[in-house]
Amino acid sequence: MNKDKVESLEQARAQIDTIDEALIELIAARQFYVDQAVRFKRTVQDVQSPERVDEVIKKVRSAAEAKGTDPDLVEQIYREMIQHFIRRELKEIRP
Template sequence: MQKEKCESLEQVRDKIDLIDQHLIELITTRQFYVDQAVRFKRTEHEVQSPERVEQVIAKVRQQAAQQGTDPDLIEQIYREMIQHFIRRELKEIRP
């Protein structure tokens, strides 16, 4: 998404609203693939996959730093999102 200078608060808010819409669409798409991944997991450990979580966190922290965004903020957001998806997956595999 291209960044552009805004000339009014209303324009800033419109841009933020558009970004929010895109973020929700992206999170929905991520959830779609997480829901597919659970079909390939058999155990709680495979769902929780602490090694994979740390790989994702390291990757997004690096991407955040490269783009000039606070890596701590991105890590916090991702940890919350990942935990939500893990809870969702666990509901699928537990009897």
């Protein structure tokens, strides 16, 4: 993403709004693929998969650090999102 200096609060807010729209689109895409992945999971352990959660958290923390973004914030956001998707998946595999 191109990061240009802005000349006003309105310009900054417009850029933030554009980023928010892109983030929502990406979250929706992630949800789509999580919904696809649940078809291949058979048990609660398959869904909760703490090893996979740890792998994702490690990867996003590293990516955040590389971009100069607070890795604790990124981890918190991802943990919340992952837990939401786990709850969603559990509804699919439980009778």
